[in-house]
Amino acid sequence: MARAVTTQRKVFFTVASWAVALLIFFPILYTVITSLKSETEAIQGFGLIPSFTFENYVLVQTQNGYFKPFMNSVVISVGSTLIALLIAVPAAWAMAFSPTKRTKDILMWMLSTKMMPAVGVLVPMYLIFRDTALLDTRLGLTVVLTMINLPIVVWMLYTYFREIPGEILEAARMDGASLWNEIVHVLTPMAVPGIASTMLLNIILAWNEAFWSIRLSAANAAPLTAFIASFSSPQGLFWAKLSAASTLAIAPILVMGWFSQRQLVRGLTFGAVK
Protein backbone atom coordinates (compact mmCIF):
# COMPACT_ATOMS: atom_id res chain seq x y z
CA MET A 1 0.00 0.00 0.00
CA ALA A 2 0.85 3.62 0.05
CA ARG A 3 4.14 3.80 1.85
CA ALA A 4 4.70 0.12 2.57
CA VAL A 5 7.59 -0.15 0.16
CA THR A 6 7.90 -3.82 -0.65
CA THR A 7 11.06 -5.14 -2.24
CA GLN A 8 9.30 -5.75 -5.53
CA ARG A 9 7.99 -2.23 -5.68
CA LYS A 10 11.31 -0.86 -4.68
CA VAL A 11 13.07 -2.69 -7.47
CA PHE A 12 10.47 -1.49 -9.93
CA PHE A 13 10.78 2.13 -8.90
CA THR A 14 14.54 1.97 -8.85
CA VAL A 15 14.66 0.53 -12.35
CA ALA A 16 12.14 3.07 -13.60
CA SER A 17 14.09 5.96 -12.09
CA TRP A 18 17.32 4.78 -13.57
CA ALA A 19 15.78 4.39 -16.98
CA VAL A 20 14.63 7.99 -16.78
CA ALA A 21 18.03 9.09 -15.55
CA LEU A 22 19.78 7.38 -18.42
CA LEU A 23 17.40 8.92 -20.92
CA ILE A 24 18.02 12.34 -19.49
CA PHE A 25 21.74 11.92 -19.23
CA PHE A 26 22.08 10.49 -22.71
CA PRO A 27 22.38 13.77 -24.66
CA ILE A 28 25.27 14.84 -22.44
CA LEU A 29 26.92 11.46 -22.74
CA TYR A 30 26.54 11.46 -26.48
CA THR A 31 28.11 14.89 -26.75
CA VAL A 32 31.15 13.56 -24.94
CA ILE A 33 31.25 10.48 -27.17
CA THR A 34 30.95 12.57 -30.32
CA SER A 35 33.79 14.79 -29.21
CA LEU A 36 36.04 11.73 -29.29
CA LYS A 37 35.13 10.86 -32.86
CA SER A 38 36.68 12.10 -36.05
CA GLU A 39 34.59 14.48 -38.18
CA THR A 40 33.70 11.84 -40.76
CA GLU A 41 32.75 9.42 -38.03
CA ALA A 42 30.55 11.98 -36.36
CA ILE A 43 28.34 12.53 -39.39
CA GLN A 44 28.24 8.89 -40.38
CA GLY A 45 25.44 8.13 -38.05
CA PHE A 46 24.68 6.76 -34.67
CA GLY A 47 27.50 5.00 -32.89
CA LEU A 48 28.30 4.63 -29.24
CA ILE A 49 31.94 3.65 -29.57
CA PRO A 50 34.18 6.47 -30.74
CA SER A 51 37.66 6.01 -32.10
CA PHE A 52 38.98 7.90 -29.09
CA THR A 53 40.76 10.57 -31.04
CA PHE A 54 41.66 13.72 -29.21
CA GLU A 55 42.27 15.76 -32.33
CA ASN A 56 39.12 17.81 -31.80
CA TYR A 57 40.33 18.99 -28.46
CA VAL A 58 43.65 19.93 -29.95
CA LEU A 59 41.94 21.73 -32.82
CA VAL A 60 39.67 23.70 -30.53
CA GLN A 61 42.72 25.09 -28.83
CA THR A 62 45.06 25.55 -31.79
CA GLN A 63 42.53 26.86 -34.32
CA ASN A 64 40.12 28.69 -32.11
CA GLY A 65 42.05 29.56 -28.98
CA TYR A 66 39.92 27.88 -26.38
CA PHE A 67 42.01 28.90 -23.42
CA LYS A 68 41.23 32.61 -23.52
CA PRO A 69 37.44 32.36 -23.30
CA PHE A 70 37.89 29.68 -20.68
CA MET A 71 39.94 32.03 -18.50
CA ASN A 72 37.42 34.77 -19.15
CA SER A 73 34.67 32.51 -17.89
CA VAL A 74 36.64 31.62 -14.79
CA VAL A 75 37.51 35.21 -13.94
CA ILE A 76 34.03 36.51 -14.63
CA SER A 77 32.06 33.85 -12.80
CA VAL A 78 34.31 33.69 -9.74
CA GLY A 79 34.77 37.46 -9.62
CA SER A 80 31.09 38.24 -9.91
CA THR A 81 30.29 35.66 -7.24
CA LEU A 82 32.74 37.16 -4.77
CA ILE A 83 31.49 40.70 -5.35
CA ALA A 84 27.91 39.55 -5.08
CA LEU A 85 28.64 37.89 -1.74
CA LEU A 86 30.33 41.02 -0.50
CA ILE A 87 27.19 43.01 -1.16
CA ALA A 88 24.71 40.30 -0.28
CA VAL A 89 26.02 39.14 3.10
CA PRO A 90 25.35 42.47 4.83
CA ALA A 91 22.00 42.80 3.11
CA ALA A 92 20.88 39.31 4.04
CA TRP A 93 22.19 39.80 7.56
CA ALA A 94 20.14 42.95 7.92
CA MET A 95 17.00 41.35 6.59
CA ALA A 96 17.30 38.14 8.56
CA PHE A 97 18.17 39.57 11.96
CA SER A 98 16.66 43.03 12.02
CA PRO A 99 13.51 42.56 9.99
CA THR A 100 11.19 45.50 9.68
CA LYS A 101 7.67 45.74 8.38
CA ARG A 102 9.06 46.30 4.92
CA THR A 103 11.55 43.42 4.76
CA LYS A 104 9.21 41.08 2.93
CA ASP A 105 8.33 43.79 0.45
CA ILE A 106 11.99 44.49 -0.25
CA LEU A 107 12.70 40.81 -0.82
CA MET A 108 9.76 40.61 -3.17
CA TRP A 109 10.92 43.66 -5.10
CA MET A 110 14.33 42.24 -5.39
CA LEU A 111 13.21 38.88 -6.67
CA SER A 112 10.83 40.46 -9.10
CA THR A 113 13.73 42.19 -10.85
CA LYS A 114 14.99 38.70 -11.58
CA MET A 115 11.76 37.96 -13.37
CA MET A 116 11.71 41.06 -15.50
CA PRO A 117 12.65 40.50 -19.10
CA ALA A 118 16.32 41.37 -19.42
CA VAL A 119 15.77 42.88 -22.84
CA GLY A 120 14.02 45.73 -21.05
CA VAL A 121 17.28 46.99 -19.61
CA LEU A 122 19.50 45.92 -22.45
CA VAL A 123 19.78 49.22 -24.28
CA PRO A 124 20.26 51.48 -21.26
CA MET A 125 22.87 49.07 -20.00
CA TYR A 126 24.56 48.95 -23.37
CA LEU A 127 24.71 52.74 -23.50
CA ILE A 128 26.11 52.97 -19.98
CA PHE A 129 28.72 50.41 -20.92
CA ARG A 130 29.64 52.22 -24.10
CA ASP A 131 30.03 55.53 -22.32
CA THR A 132 32.11 54.08 -19.51
CA ALA A 133 34.26 52.03 -21.91
CA LEU A 134 33.25 48.79 -20.22
CA LEU A 135 32.14 47.08 -23.40
CA ASP A 136 34.05 43.90 -24.07
CA THR A 137 35.99 43.97 -20.82
CA ARG A 138 36.11 41.35 -18.12
CA LEU A 139 35.38 43.99 -15.53
CA GLY A 140 32.21 45.02 -17.32
CA LEU A 141 30.85 41.51 -17.60
CA THR A 142 31.74 40.83 -13.99
CA VAL A 143 29.74 43.86 -12.91
CA VAL A 144 26.74 42.86 -15.01
CA LEU A 145 26.69 39.29 -13.79
CA THR A 146 27.04 40.48 -10.21
CA MET A 147 23.97 42.60 -10.60
CA ILE A 148 21.97 39.96 -12.40
CA ASN A 149 22.56 37.27 -9.82
CA LEU A 150 22.51 39.49 -6.77
CA PRO A 151 18.79 38.98 -6.02
CA ILE A 152 19.21 35.21 -5.97
CA VAL A 153 22.29 35.45 -3.78
CA VAL A 154 20.57 37.70 -1.27
CA TRP A 155 17.50 35.52 -1.26
CA MET A 156 19.43 32.33 -0.69
CA LEU A 157 21.62 33.79 2.01
CA TYR A 158 18.52 35.18 3.66
CA THR A 159 16.91 31.74 3.83
CA TYR A 160 20.11 30.29 5.29
CA PHE A 161 20.62 33.06 7.81
CA ARG A 162 17.07 32.70 8.98
CA GLU A 163 17.88 29.23 10.23
CA ILE A 164 20.50 30.61 12.55
CA PRO A 165 18.99 31.51 15.89
CA GLY A 166 19.18 35.26 16.38
CA GLU A 167 19.84 34.72 20.09
CA ILE A 168 23.40 33.66 19.37
CA LEU A 169 24.11 36.96 17.66
CA GLU A 170 22.28 38.73 20.44
CA ALA A 171 24.47 36.97 22.99
CA ALA A 172 27.62 37.95 21.13
CA ARG A 173 26.40 41.52 21.08
CA MET A 174 25.68 41.41 24.80
CA ASP A 175 29.23 40.25 25.38
CA GLY A 176 30.37 43.37 23.64
CA ALA A 177 31.28 42.02 20.24
CA SER A 178 31.50 44.77 17.68
CA LEU A 179 29.41 44.64 14.55
CA TRP A 180 32.42 43.53 12.56
CA ASN A 181 33.15 40.71 14.99
CA GLU A 182 29.55 39.74 15.08
CA ILE A 183 29.41 39.23 11.33
CA VAL A 184 32.88 37.90 10.72
CA HIS A 185 33.45 35.71 13.79
CA VAL A 186 29.96 34.66 14.81
CA LEU A 187 27.65 34.72 11.83
CA THR A 188 29.94 33.69 9.00
CA PRO A 189 31.33 30.48 10.57
CA MET A 190 27.82 29.30 11.31
CA ALA A 191 26.65 30.12 7.82
CA VAL A 192 29.55 28.52 5.95
CA PRO A 193 27.49 25.70 4.41
CA GLY A 194 24.91 28.19 3.24
CA ILE A 195 27.45 30.60 1.86
CA ALA A 196 29.26 27.77 0.12
CA SER A 197 26.20 26.47 -1.67
CA THR A 198 25.17 29.99 -2.60
CA MET A 199 28.60 30.51 -4.07
CA LEU A 200 28.47 27.31 -6.00
CA LEU A 201 25.07 27.99 -7.48
CA ASN A 202 26.07 31.49 -8.41
CA ILE A 203 29.24 30.36 -10.12
CA ILE A 204 27.21 27.93 -12.19
CA LEU A 205 24.64 30.56 -13.10
CA ALA A 206 27.34 33.02 -14.05
CA TRP A 207 29.23 30.39 -15.99
CA ASN A 208 26.15 29.65 -18.08
CA GLU A 209 25.00 33.18 -18.62
CA ALA A 210 24.72 33.90 -22.31
CA PHE A 211 22.24 36.66 -22.91
CA TRP A 212 24.39 39.51 -21.60
CA SER A 213 27.74 37.98 -22.38
CA ILE A 214 26.99 37.67 -26.09
CA ARG A 215 25.82 41.26 -26.37
CA LEU A 216 28.36 42.97 -24.17
CA SER A 217 31.49 41.15 -25.21
CA ALA A 218 33.44 40.50 -28.37
CA ALA A 219 36.80 38.91 -29.07
CA ASN A 220 38.44 40.29 -26.00
CA ALA A 221 36.30 39.34 -23.03
CA ALA A 222 34.01 36.70 -24.49
CA PRO A 223 33.34 33.88 -22.03
CA LEU A 224 32.74 30.29 -23.08
CA THR A 225 29.04 30.69 -23.78
CA ALA A 226 29.70 33.46 -26.28
CA PHE A 227 32.62 31.51 -27.67
CA ILE A 228 30.47 28.45 -28.37
CA ALA A 229 27.62 30.51 -29.73
CA SER A 230 29.92 32.15 -32.25
CA PHE A 231 31.56 28.84 -32.97
CA SER A 232 28.29 27.20 -33.88
CA SER A 233 27.26 29.38 -36.78
CA PRO A 234 30.15 29.37 -39.27
CA GLN A 235 31.25 25.88 -38.35
CA GLY A 236 27.84 24.34 -37.87
CA LEU A 237 28.76 21.14 -39.63
CA PHE A 238 31.86 20.33 -37.64
CA TRP A 239 29.96 18.39 -35.07
CA ALA A 240 32.88 16.62 -33.52
CA LYS A 241 34.75 19.84 -32.94
CA LEU A 242 31.65 21.54 -31.66
CA SER A 243 31.08 18.65 -29.30
CA ALA A 244 34.63 18.96 -28.03
CA ALA A 245 34.14 22.67 -27.36
CA SER A 246 30.84 21.98 -25.60
CA THR A 247 32.33 19.17 -23.55
CA LEU A 248 35.13 21.41 -22.39
CA ALA A 249 32.60 24.08 -21.50
CA ILE A 250 30.39 21.81 -19.44
CA ALA A 251 33.10 19.67 -17.87
CA PRO A 252 33.84 22.02 -14.97
CA ILE A 253 30.14 22.24 -14.19
CA LEU A 254 29.68 18.48 -14.30
CA VAL A 255 32.67 17.91 -12.04
CA MET A 256 31.67 20.63 -9.61
CA GLY A 257 28.10 19.39 -9.61
CA TRP A 258 29.16 15.86 -8.90
CA PHE A 259 31.30 16.72 -5.91
CA SER A 260 28.73 18.98 -4.40
CA GLN A 261 25.50 17.21 -5.22
CA ARG A 262 23.97 17.84 -1.84
CA GLN A 263 24.76 21.52 -1.64
CA LEU A 264 23.65 22.02 -5.19
CA VAL A 265 20.27 20.43 -4.70
CA ARG A 266 19.82 22.15 -1.38
CA GLY A 267 20.84 25.43 -2.88
CA LEU A 268 18.61 25.11 -5.86
CA THR A 269 15.55 24.15 -3.91
CA PHE A 270 16.18 26.59 -1.09
CA GLY A 271 16.63 29.39 -3.50
CA ALA A 272 13.03 29.06 -4.48
CA VAL A 273 11.13 27.16 -1.83
CA LYS A 274 11.06 28.63 1.61
Next chain:
Amino acid sequence: MSTAPTGRPNRLFRNLNAKVASIPMILTAVVIFVGGTAWTVVYSFTNSRLLPRLNFVGLEQYERLWAAPRWQIAVENLLIYGILSLIFSLVIGFVLAALLDQKIRFENTFRSILLYPFALSFIVTGLVWQWILNPDFGVQNVVRSLGWESFVFDPLYNPSLVIYGILIAGLWQGTGLIMCLMLAGLRGIDEDIWKAARVDGIPMWKTYLFIVIPMMRPVFVTTLVILASGIVRVYDLVVAQTSGGPGISSEVPAKYVYDYMFLAQNLGQGFAASSMMLLTVIVIVVPWAYLEFGGRRRA
Protein backbone atom coordinates in the same frame (compact mmCIF):
# COMPACT_ATOMS: atom_id res chain seq x y z
CA MET B 1 35.24 40.43 25.00
CA SER B 2 38.04 42.90 25.57
CA THR B 3 37.00 46.51 25.81
CA ALA B 4 33.25 46.34 25.99
CA PRO B 5 31.84 49.80 25.30
CA THR B 6 28.51 51.00 26.64
CA GLY B 7 26.59 47.77 26.99
CA ARG B 8 24.29 47.09 24.12
CA PRO B 9 23.68 49.54 21.32
CA ASN B 10 20.28 51.14 21.27
CA ARG B 11 17.54 50.22 18.86
CA LEU B 12 17.97 53.09 16.46
CA PHE B 13 21.57 52.17 15.81
CA ARG B 14 20.80 48.54 15.30
CA ASN B 15 18.30 49.39 12.63
CA LEU B 16 20.62 51.98 11.21
CA ASN B 17 23.25 49.32 10.68
CA ALA B 18 20.71 47.11 9.02
CA LYS B 19 19.62 49.89 6.75
CA VAL B 20 23.15 50.79 5.78
CA ALA B 21 23.88 47.13 5.11
CA SER B 22 21.08 46.70 2.65
CA ILE B 23 21.67 49.94 0.74
CA PRO B 24 24.08 48.55 -1.89
CA MET B 25 21.67 45.78 -2.74
CA ILE B 26 18.65 48.04 -2.96
CA LEU B 27 20.57 50.57 -5.02
CA THR B 28 21.54 47.94 -7.55
CA ALA B 29 18.10 46.47 -7.82
CA VAL B 30 16.24 49.74 -7.99
CA VAL B 31 18.56 51.95 -9.96
CA ILE B 32 19.59 49.48 -12.61
CA PHE B 33 16.51 47.39 -13.12
CA VAL B 34 13.70 49.74 -12.29
CA GLY B 35 15.50 52.75 -13.74
CA GLY B 36 16.55 50.94 -16.86
CA THR B 37 13.12 49.50 -17.43
CA ALA B 38 11.41 52.83 -16.91
CA TRP B 39 13.80 54.39 -19.39
CA THR B 40 12.90 51.71 -21.93
CA VAL B 41 9.17 52.23 -21.42
CA VAL B 42 9.52 55.99 -21.89
CA TYR B 43 11.48 55.57 -25.09
CA SER B 44 8.97 53.09 -26.44
CA PHE B 45 6.74 56.07 -27.16
CA THR B 46 9.35 57.68 -29.39
CA ASN B 47 10.42 57.05 -32.95
CA SER B 48 14.04 56.31 -32.00
CA ARG B 49 15.86 54.41 -34.68
CA LEU B 50 19.63 54.04 -34.52
CA LEU B 51 19.97 56.13 -31.38
CA PRO B 52 17.50 56.83 -28.62
CA ARG B 53 15.77 60.19 -29.26
CA LEU B 54 13.03 61.81 -27.28
CA ASN B 55 10.73 62.46 -30.19
CA PHE B 56 7.37 61.27 -28.98
CA VAL B 57 4.99 59.65 -31.42
CA GLY B 58 2.42 58.28 -29.03
CA LEU B 59 1.32 54.71 -29.55
CA GLU B 60 2.58 54.44 -33.10
CA GLN B 61 5.27 51.88 -32.23
CA TYR B 62 2.71 49.69 -30.53
CA GLU B 63 0.34 49.86 -33.47
CA ARG B 64 3.12 48.88 -35.81
CA LEU B 65 4.18 46.13 -33.44
CA TRP B 66 0.81 44.43 -33.32
CA ALA B 67 0.43 44.78 -37.09
CA ALA B 68 3.74 43.01 -37.71
CA PRO B 69 3.34 39.35 -38.76
CA ARG B 70 6.67 38.57 -37.21
CA TRP B 71 5.52 39.75 -33.80
CA GLN B 72 2.29 37.81 -34.15
CA ILE B 73 4.22 34.65 -34.86
CA ALA B 74 6.49 35.38 -31.90
CA VAL B 75 3.53 35.81 -29.55
CA GLU B 76 1.82 32.71 -30.89
CA ASN B 77 4.99 30.68 -30.42
CA LEU B 78 5.37 31.98 -26.92
CA LEU B 79 1.82 30.96 -26.10
CA ILE B 80 2.28 27.43 -27.46
CA TYR B 81 5.66 27.06 -25.81
CA GLY B 82 4.44 28.58 -22.56
CA ILE B 83 1.26 26.61 -22.09
CA LEU B 84 2.75 23.27 -23.09
CA SER B 85 5.91 23.77 -21.12
CA LEU B 86 3.90 24.71 -18.01
CA ILE B 87 1.73 21.61 -18.28
CA PHE B 88 4.51 19.18 -19.12
CA SER B 89 7.01 20.59 -16.64
CA LEU B 90 4.55 20.37 -13.79
CA VAL B 91 3.25 16.91 -14.67
CA ILE B 92 6.61 15.33 -15.47
CA GLY B 93 8.30 17.11 -12.59
CA PHE B 94 5.68 15.90 -10.15
CA VAL B 95 5.67 12.32 -11.42
CA LEU B 96 9.46 12.14 -11.22
CA ALA B 97 9.42 13.60 -7.73
CA ALA B 98 6.81 11.07 -6.65
CA LEU B 99 8.96 8.35 -8.15
CA LEU B 100 11.99 9.59 -6.30
CA ASP B 101 10.02 9.82 -3.08
CA GLN B 102 9.65 6.02 -3.05
CA LYS B 103 12.97 5.73 -1.21
CA ILE B 104 14.83 4.41 -4.22
CA ARG B 105 18.49 3.48 -4.17
CA PHE B 106 21.17 6.05 -4.93
CA GLU B 107 18.64 8.80 -4.68
CA ASN B 108 21.23 11.56 -4.48
CA THR B 109 22.98 10.43 -7.62
CA PHE B 110 19.71 10.21 -9.46
CA ARG B 111 18.73 13.68 -8.36
CA SER B 112 22.05 15.10 -9.52
CA ILE B 113 21.73 13.49 -12.92
CA LEU B 114 18.32 15.00 -13.36
CA LEU B 115 19.66 18.37 -12.34
CA TYR B 116 22.60 18.22 -14.70
CA PRO B 117 20.75 19.57 -17.72
CA PHE B 118 19.75 22.57 -15.65
CA ALA B 119 23.38 23.21 -14.83
CA LEU B 120 24.20 23.46 -18.52
CA SER B 121 24.07 26.64 -20.43
CA PHE B 122 21.15 27.16 -22.78
CA ILE B 123 23.66 27.53 -25.57
CA VAL B 124 25.03 24.05 -25.08
CA THR B 125 21.55 22.60 -24.60
CA GLY B 126 20.44 24.22 -27.83
CA LEU B 127 23.38 22.82 -29.75
CA VAL B 128 23.01 19.32 -28.37
CA TRP B 129 19.34 19.21 -29.27
CA GLN B 130 19.93 20.80 -32.61
CA TRP B 131 22.07 17.78 -33.28
CA ILE B 132 19.66 15.19 -31.88
CA LEU B 133 16.77 16.60 -33.87
CA ASN B 134 18.79 16.96 -37.03
CA PRO B 135 17.29 14.59 -39.63
CA ASP B 136 20.67 13.63 -41.07
CA PHE B 137 22.44 12.70 -37.84
CA GLY B 138 19.92 12.43 -35.06
CA VAL B 139 16.84 10.46 -34.14
CA GLN B 140 15.45 10.26 -37.67
CA ASN B 141 18.67 8.82 -38.99
CA VAL B 142 18.87 6.24 -36.21
CA VAL B 143 15.31 5.04 -36.69
CA ARG B 144 15.80 4.85 -40.46
CA SER B 145 18.96 2.84 -40.09
CA LEU B 146 16.97 0.38 -38.00
CA GLY B 147 14.83 -0.34 -41.04
CA TRP B 148 11.94 2.13 -40.94
CA GLU B 149 12.93 4.00 -44.08
CA SER B 150 10.01 6.40 -44.28
CA PHE B 151 10.30 7.63 -40.71
CA VAL B 152 10.22 11.40 -40.54
CA PHE B 153 11.27 13.35 -37.48
CA ASP B 154 12.64 16.75 -38.34
CA PRO B 155 10.86 19.25 -36.09
CA LEU B 156 13.55 21.89 -36.46
CA TYR B 157 13.16 21.97 -40.23
CA ASN B 158 9.42 22.06 -40.32
CA PRO B 159 7.98 25.55 -39.80
CA SER B 160 4.81 24.27 -38.16
CA LEU B 161 6.65 21.96 -35.75
CA VAL B 162 9.77 23.91 -34.92
CA ILE B 163 8.44 25.36 -31.68
CA TYR B 164 7.81 21.83 -30.39
CA GLY B 165 11.40 20.95 -31.11
CA ILE B 166 12.44 23.86 -28.94
CA LEU B 167 9.95 22.76 -26.32
CA ILE B 168 11.57 19.33 -26.05
CA ALA B 169 14.95 20.89 -25.36
CA GLY B 170 13.42 23.31 -22.88
CA LEU B 171 11.70 20.52 -21.01
CA TRP B 172 14.85 18.46 -20.95
CA GLN B 173 16.70 21.32 -19.38
CA GLY B 174 14.11 22.53 -16.90
CA THR B 175 12.35 19.45 -15.59
CA GLY B 176 15.08 18.47 -13.15
CA LEU B 177 14.74 21.72 -11.25
CA ILE B 178 10.96 21.40 -11.13
CA MET B 179 11.37 17.88 -9.86
CA CYS B 180 13.63 19.08 -7.06
CA LEU B 181 11.17 21.76 -6.05
CA MET B 182 8.35 19.23 -6.02
CA LEU B 183 10.44 16.75 -4.09
CA ALA B 184 11.15 19.37 -1.46
CA GLY B 185 7.41 19.90 -1.26
CA LEU B 186 6.68 16.19 -0.98
CA ARG B 187 9.27 15.79 1.74
CA GLY B 188 7.63 18.58 3.64
CA ILE B 189 4.43 16.60 3.96
CA ASP B 190 3.90 14.92 7.28
CA GLU B 191 4.42 11.17 7.29
CA ASP B 192 1.31 10.85 9.47
CA ILE B 193 -0.84 11.95 6.58
CA TRP B 194 0.33 8.99 4.55
CA LYS B 195 -0.35 6.69 7.49
CA ALA B 196 -3.83 8.10 7.99
CA ALA B 197 -4.65 7.72 4.31
CA ARG B 198 -3.41 4.15 4.40
CA VAL B 199 -5.47 3.35 7.46
CA ASP B 200 -8.53 4.74 5.74
CA GLY B 201 -7.78 2.57 2.73
CA ILE B 202 -7.46 5.43 0.27
CA PRO B 203 -5.63 4.34 -2.88
CA MET B 204 -2.24 5.89 -3.49
CA TRP B 205 -3.14 7.90 -6.56
CA LYS B 206 -6.14 9.37 -4.76
CA THR B 207 -3.96 10.34 -1.83
CA TYR B 208 -1.66 12.18 -4.20
CA LEU B 209 -4.41 13.85 -6.16
CA PHE B 210 -6.78 14.93 -3.41
CA ILE B 211 -4.61 15.24 -0.31
CA VAL B 212 -0.97 15.76 -1.19
CA ILE B 213 -1.27 18.09 -4.17
CA PRO B 214 -3.68 20.49 -2.44
CA MET B 215 -1.28 20.58 0.50
CA MET B 216 1.56 21.50 -1.82
CA ARG B 217 -0.18 24.58 -3.14
CA PRO B 218 2.59 27.01 -2.11
CA VAL B 219 5.21 24.92 -3.89
CA PHE B 220 3.08 24.79 -7.00
CA VAL B 221 2.53 28.52 -6.98
CA THR B 222 6.24 29.27 -6.62
CA THR B 223 7.12 26.77 -9.32
CA LEU B 224 4.54 28.31 -11.59
CA VAL B 225 5.99 31.76 -11.19
CA ILE B 226 9.56 30.55 -11.76
CA LEU B 227 8.43 28.72 -14.87
CA ALA B 228 6.33 31.53 -16.21
CA SER B 229 8.97 34.19 -15.82
CA GLY B 230 11.47 31.90 -17.50
CA ILE B 231 9.12 31.26 -20.38
CA VAL B 232 8.52 34.92 -21.13
CA ARG B 233 12.25 35.44 -21.40
CA VAL B 234 13.06 32.38 -23.50
CA TYR B 235 15.74 33.52 -25.88
CA ASP B 236 19.07 31.70 -25.68
CA LEU B 237 17.53 28.37 -26.50
CA VAL B 238 15.93 29.64 -29.68
CA VAL B 239 19.09 31.39 -30.78
CA ALA B 240 21.23 28.33 -30.20
CA GLN B 241 18.79 25.88 -31.74
CA THR B 242 17.25 27.60 -34.73
CA SER B 243 18.07 31.33 -34.76
CA GLY B 244 14.36 31.85 -35.24
CA GLY B 245 14.17 29.74 -38.37
CA PRO B 246 13.19 28.20 -40.65
CA GLY B 247 12.33 31.68 -41.86
CA ILE B 248 10.68 33.40 -38.93
CA SER B 249 8.69 30.42 -37.74
CA SER B 250 10.38 30.00 -34.38
CA GLU B 251 10.61 33.66 -33.43
CA VAL B 252 9.93 34.54 -29.79
CA PRO B 253 9.30 37.99 -28.32
CA ALA B 254 12.71 38.31 -26.65
CA LYS B 255 14.40 37.62 -29.94
CA TYR B 256 12.16 40.10 -31.72
CA VAL B 257 13.24 42.77 -29.26
CA TYR B 258 16.88 41.87 -29.55
CA ASP B 259 16.84 41.88 -33.34
CA TYR B 260 15.04 45.19 -33.62
CA MET B 261 17.37 46.84 -31.14
CA PHE B 262 20.65 45.63 -32.54
CA LEU B 263 20.19 44.31 -36.04
CA ALA B 264 17.31 46.24 -37.59
CA GLN B 265 18.40 49.40 -35.78
CA ASN B 266 14.87 50.30 -34.94
CA LEU B 267 15.14 50.98 -31.24
CA GLY B 268 11.62 52.31 -30.78
CA GLN B 269 10.10 49.11 -32.09
CA GLY B 270 12.32 47.03 -29.84
CA PHE B 271 11.40 49.18 -26.83
CA ALA B 272 7.71 48.79 -27.56
CA ALA B 273 8.05 45.04 -27.83
CA SER B 274 10.04 44.80 -24.62
CA SER B 275 7.45 46.94 -22.84
CA MET B 276 4.81 44.45 -23.92
CA MET B 277 6.91 41.67 -22.43
CA LEU B 278 7.27 43.61 -19.23
CA LEU B 279 3.51 44.04 -19.08
CA THR B 280 3.06 40.29 -19.43
CA VAL B 281 5.49 39.59 -16.61
CA ILE B 282 3.76 42.13 -14.39
CA VAL B 283 0.42 40.46 -15.06
CA ILE B 284 1.93 37.17 -13.89
CA VAL B 285 4.00 38.40 -10.98
CA VAL B 286 1.74 40.92 -9.28
CA PRO B 287 -1.09 38.52 -8.34
CA TRP B 288 1.51 36.05 -7.07
CA ALA B 289 3.28 38.69 -5.02
CA TYR B 290 -0.05 39.77 -3.62
CA LEU B 291 -0.98 36.22 -2.64
CA GLU B 292 2.43 35.37 -1.33
CA PHE B 293 3.28 38.51 0.58
CA GLY B 294 0.22 40.69 0.91
CA GLY B 295 -2.03 37.96 2.24
CA ARG B 296 0.37 36.66 4.82
CA ARG B 297 1.04 40.02 6.36
CA ARG B 298 -2.62 40.54 7.04
CA ALA B 299 -3.04 37.09 8.56
